[in-house]
Amino acid sequence: MLTTLLSLPAAMALDVNDEGRVLVLYDGTGVRQVNEITPDGAWRPLTDLTDTCRNARFVPDSRLVVVEHDSGGNERGQLSLLDLDEPGLPTLTPLVHDLDYLHHLVAAKPGRVLYTTNRRNRVDFDLIARDLATGAETVLYDGGGWVMGVSPSPDDQWVVLTVATVPANSFQLLLVETATQAVTELTPADAHNDQGQVSWLPDSSAFVASTDADRDRKALRRYDVSTAVWSDLLADDRDLAGWVSPDGEQLLVAIVDDGEVSLSTCRLSDGSEINRLDLPPGGCAALSMTTPDPVWSPDGSFVAFTYNSPTTPPTVHRYDPATGEVVAVPAPGMPEVPKLTLPESLRVPSFDGEQVPVFVFRPTGPDLGSTVLHIHGGPEGAAMRVWQPVIAALAAEGHTVIVPNVRGSAAYGKRWYSLDDRELRLDSVKDLAAIHAWLPTIGADQSRAVLWGGSYGGYMVLAGLAFQPELWAAGVDIVGIASLVTFLENTSDYRRATREREYGYLATDREFLESASPLSRVDDIRAPLFVIHGANDPRVPLSEAEQISAALEQRNVPCELAVYPDEGHGLAKLKNKLDAYPRAFSFLRQHLATAE
Numbered sequence: 001m002l003t004t005l006l007s008l009p010a011a012m013a014l015d016v017n018d019e020g021r022v023l024v025l026y027d028g029t030g031v032r033q034v035n036e037i038t039p040d041g042a043w044r045p046l047t048d049l050t051d052t053c054r055n056a057r058f059v060p061d062s063r064l065v066v067v068e069h070d071s072g073g074n075e076r077g078q079l080s081l082l083d084l085d086e087p088g089l090p091t092l093t094p095l096v097h098d099l100d101y102l103h104h105l106v107a108a109k110p111g112r113v114l115y116t117t118n119r120r121n122r123v124d125f126d127l128i129a130r131d132l133a134t135g136a137e138t139v140l141y142d143g144g145g146w147v148m149g150v151s152p153s154p155d156d157q158w159v160v161l162t163v164a165t166v167p168a169n170s171f172q173l174l175l176v177e178t179a180t181q182a183v184t185e186l187t188p189a190d191a192h193n194d195q196g197q198v199s200w201l202p203d204s205s206a207f208v209a210s211t212d213a214d215r216d217r218k219a220l221r222r223y224d225v226s227t228a229v230w231s232d233l234l235a236d237d238r239d240l241a242g243w244v245s246p247d248g249e250q251l252l253v254a255i256v257d258d259g260e261v262s263l264s265t266c267r268l269s270d271g272s273e274i275n276r277l278d279l280p281p282g283g284c285a286a287l288s289m290t291t292p293d294p295v296w297s298p299d300g301s302f303v304a305f306t307y308n309s310p311t312t313p314p315t316v317h318r319y320d321p322a323t324g325e326v327v328a329v330p331a332p333g334m335p336e337v338p339k340l341t342l343p344e345s346l347r348v349p350s351f352d353g354e355q356v357p358v359f360v361f362r363p364t365g366p367d368l369g370s371t372v373l374h375i376h377g378g379p380e381g382a383a384m385r386v387w388q389p390v391i392a393a394l395a396a397e398g399h400t401v402i403v404p405n406v407r408g409s410a411a412y413g414k415r416w417y418s419l420d421d422r423e424l425r426l427d428s429v430k431d432l433a434a435i436h437a438w439l440p441t442i443g444a445d446q447s448r449a450v451l452w453g454g455s456y457g458g459y460m461v462l463a464g465l466a467f468q469p470e471l472w473a474a475g476v477d478i479v480g481i482a483s484l485v486t487f488l489e490n491t492s493d494y495r496r497a498t499r500e501r502e503y504g505y506l507a508t509d510r511e512f513l514e515s516a517s518p519l520s521r522v523d524d525i526r527a528p529l530f531v532i533h534g535a536n537d538p539r540v541p542l543s544e545a546e547q548i549s550a551a552l553e554q555r556n557v558p559c560e561l562a563v564y565p566d567e568g569h570g571l572a573k574l575k576n577k578l579d580a581y582p583r584a585f586s587f588l589r590q591h592l593a594t595a596e
Contacts, residue, residue, distance in 0.1 A: 076538070364396050
């Protein structure tokens with residue numbers, strides 16, 4: 001079952017051009033590549049690289065496509081052009097290539113491309129406009145910070161930037177006038193605000209932003225450029241995001257509710273609902289790592305978006321606002337998906353009375369009596385109701401799989417995602433112990449409970465094994481942090497500048513960072529550990545995996561380290577997934593057999 005589920009391809013919608021063609025990322029070859037869906041529904045591969053494609057955009061008023069791709073998972077995006085008129089598989093022509101730096105594709109405009117890069121000092125990201133005819137580049141913003149989002153106005157007079165600021169998980173909105181590069185602060189630099197999607201009105205007079213400024217959940221607010229006035233548009237007790245239609249009459253709204261993301265259309269004038277899209281229950285149509293933003297066709301005749309769920313791999317869909325019809329556009333030859341089940345949504349009481357949201361996947365194979373806690377990354381990420389073949393395979397193996405949104409997770413409000421900041425770090429680890437204590441209420445065996453997680457989830461695995469050694473039977477750590485100190489010392493320069501605001505600062509918080517590091521308590525770890533890491537990881541260096549593995553081996557704690565030389569922060573290539581995950585499953589099978 002694991003091989004079958006891992007091999008099911010995923011397709012994600014990226015862009016639509018004037019002809020109604022759709023650009024998608026598709027991993028049917030085992031490596032994510034750019035494909036095109038023509039108006040008649042035919043699929044055409046546009047790239048065939050050995051490494052992963054990260055993004056792509058049509059260049060308006062041309063037959064060109066700009067592609068962002070990296071090398072071996074190092075996330076140093078390089079930009080290339082291809083010509084759709086070239087027969088067969090188009091040739092990629094380098095556009096912006098410098099392998100020492102990151103270049104993130106922002107937008108393609110007639111005759112030019114916008115991208116961000118850290119090439120000035122490796123830390124700060126500048127916004128650059130490159131003329132496709134002459135190669136001339138114009139710096140639109142070099143005011144510092146990690147530019148996490150860029151939204152140019154339709155008339156090219158303005159750009160809204162989302163820039164990371166000092167408070168944890170907080171971002172500032174800046175308005176840049178492109179002619180003068182003058183910058184206006186739209187939100188305070190020191191405010192504790194999370195900013196989401198920004199969508200311009202077609203006449204460039206205003207934009208709609210998703211923000212939790214002055215509230216617990218993200219609402220939709222409108223900013224009018226001429227008056228410099230914010231006004232509330234839509235608010236709820238759930239997070240909202242929105243995308244304005246090309247005629248400025250409608251707003252496609254995403255609603256986040258306990259890990260599920262639904263879509264509706266509303267009137268921009270008053271926020272009244274026009275239609276709720278008919279989607280299968282229990283999945284996500286936006287706002288997760290596996291579901292890129294929906295995109296309106298330039299003429300407004302349809303919306304291309306990606307839908308996935310615990311039972312459905314990411315699939316391109318089309319929504320027709322005139323008829324209300326939603327149609328899936330599966331890739332040709334898509335294999336049949338095995339019948340899977342949706343999880344239960346429950347709450348677990350924690351040590352201080354807080355309630356931890358969890359999704360519980362019951363075993364679909366013979367019940368082994370064991371439980372796997374599958375912990376998301378971030379820490380300000382979220383476990384969403386998305387396609388997770390490893391989770392489905394663990395359930396098919398006979399495990400009960402619990403997917404928690406421990407404190408610090410997004411999508412449950414500003415208060416919840418702030419409860420693990422800095423000196424509160426280990427409170428999120430205490431949530432794991434609370435879940436362990438709760439296991440008998442769902443009929444699970446506490447002696448056969450395992451931790452599994454990636455990135456910050458990997459840190460949580462190691463922290464659980466180190467700070468709660470009596471609770472856990474085994475762990476699987478994927479690109480996890482062993483020491484908050486060495487992680488911050490060795491991560492990429494641009495990431496250190498923002499990650500310190502979440503974990504603590506090396507200059508002032510070193511003692512706490514050491515005390516909260518699993519490596520500081522490695523002598524207490526006794527559970528077997530399987531470690532997966534990419535050699536080119538720019539976020540969590542390979543040295544984190546190497547030092548925890550070496551420390552456990554010295555103490556004769558069973559530990560297996562699997563390193564993949566062509567991967568970065570996680571496994572992107574099918575061949576590596578088909579090697580690593582069966583090994584991890586076998587490791588758990590072996591050590592759970594001897595668990596009490």
